[in-house]
Amino acid sequence: MLILGLTGGIATGKSTVSGFLSDNYHIPVIDADKIAREVVEPGTLTYQAIVEKFQPLIPELIDSSKKDAPLNRGALGAYVFTHKKDLKKLNAITHPAIRKKILYLLFKNYLNKEPVVILDIPLLFESGMDWLCSRTLTISCNPEHQLKRLLERNKELSEIQATDRINSQMQLAEKVKQSDYSIFNDGNLEDLKRKVDEFVHQNLPALQVNQNCGWSYTISSWWNWFQVMFPPFAIVGAVCALTRKMFNKSYA
Numbered sequence: 522m523l524i525l526g527l528t529g530g531i532a533t534g535k536s537t538v539s540g541f542l543s544d545n546y547h548i549p550v551i552d553a554d555k556i557a558r559e560v561v562e563p564g565t566l567t568y569q570a571i572v573e574k575f576q577p578l579i580p581e582l583i584d585s586s587k588k589d590a591p592l593n594r595g596a597l598g599a600y601v602f603t604h605k606k607d608l609k610k611l612n613a614i615t616h617p618a619i620r621k622k623i624l625y626l627l628f629k630n631y632l633n634k635e636p637v638v639i640l641d642i643p644l645l646f647e648s649g650m651d652w653l654c655s656r657t658l659t660i661s662c663n664p665e666h667q668l669k670r671l672l673e674r675n676k677e678l679s680e681i682q683a684t685d686r687i688n689s690q691m692q693l694a695e696k697v698k699q700s701d702y703s704i705f706n707d708g709n710l711e712d713l714k715r716k717v718d719e720f721v722h723q724n725l726p727a728l729q730v731n732q733n734c735g736w737s738y739t740i741s742s743w744w745n746w747f748q749v750m751f752p753p754f755a756i757v758g759a760v761c762a763l764t765r766k767m768f769n770k771s772y773a
């Protein structure tokens with residue numbers, strides 16, 4: 522299974538691209554932002570840990586008059602994106618649960634024999650989850666477009682708050698440098714769609730696209746067949762791939 526790690530800065534167009542890939546090529550998408558919302562729902566251990574840690578700092582974090590009140594994400598975001606140390610603490614609480622769910626969904630897709638899965642993670646490199654990916658793709662754009670799109674989408678954010686969110690992430694240029702492929706999303710939505718189509722046809726040649734009824738997959742080498750027939754060899758293959766990635770990274 523080819524795992525394509527999709528990343529970029531906030532509001533650079535990741536979800537728009539994963540939407541195209543899912544709608545037009547029927548590729549399953551694992552969306553880390555969506556998972557990040559699920560793992561903090563009332564009743565979860567992550568929710569409890571966040572309330573214990575952050576309610577003393579953010580009194581409006583939950584509506585205490587209601588049982589199982591959801592987190593006030595706006596208030597939590599406004600606080601953590603201006604307090605770097607606390608953002609790290611929030612990440613330390615949420616990321617293990619997000620990682621666990623991602624691994625579970627990857628395994629489920631593997632059992633479903635999906636040839637390609639998109640892993641849409643804004644913090645792909647920051648969290649080190651790029652090691653799981655066969656290939657990585659960064660969606661970037663210039664800073665003016667990024668700020669404009671973020672302010673248009675999240676109308677509740679002031680320009681200062683939006684800039685804080687952008688600055689809390691790894692620089693876009695660094696993400697582009699670390700990734701195998703990048704798409705520069707500076708045109709309109711039609712331009713973006715065309716670039717995504719070009720990307721698929723140029724970089725995913727092992728897959729034969731049938732846009733009407735999804736992907737059909739050709740297992741190209743004897744080694745791939747072998748791994749499908751004897752799963753322990755797939756595990757050895759995965760360990761070798763991870764070791765190779767680690768080695769390449771430390772010498773990059």
Ligand SMILES: CC(C)(COP(=O)(O)OP(=O)(O)OC[C@H]1O[C@@H](n2cnc3c(N)ncnc32)[C@H](O)[C@@H]1O)[C@@H](O)C(=O)NCCC(=O)NCCS
Pocket residue numbers: 530531532553554557594595597598601608611612615616619642643644686689690
């Ligand atoms: C701080 C929170 C409550 C703000 O919630 P809100 O609904 O306003 O934003 P949302 O979750 O939709 O995120 C919007 C975008 O913000 C950026 N972002 C989110 N979390 C982080 C973070 N920890 N560090 C840097 N950028 C982040 C991403 O680009 C994301 O796409 C929320 O983002 C959160 O719980 N973050 C911690 C979990 C996390 O790291 N999620 C990202 C997926 S790995």
Ligand SMILES: Nc1ncnc2c1ncn2[C@@H]1O[C@H](COP(=O)(O)OP(=O)(O)OP(=O)(O)O)[C@@H](O)[C@H]1O
Pocket residue numbers: 529530531532533534535536537538554643670671674706707708709710713
């Ligand atoms: N090429 C484009 N032209 C016009 N609008 C665009 C373009 N690309 C993305 N947008 C818009 O910009 C906003 C941000 O895009 P999107 O939600 O895909 O970003 P994202 O990278 O997934 O953001 P986040 O990190 O917050 O999840 C959306 O409202 C989207 O419709």
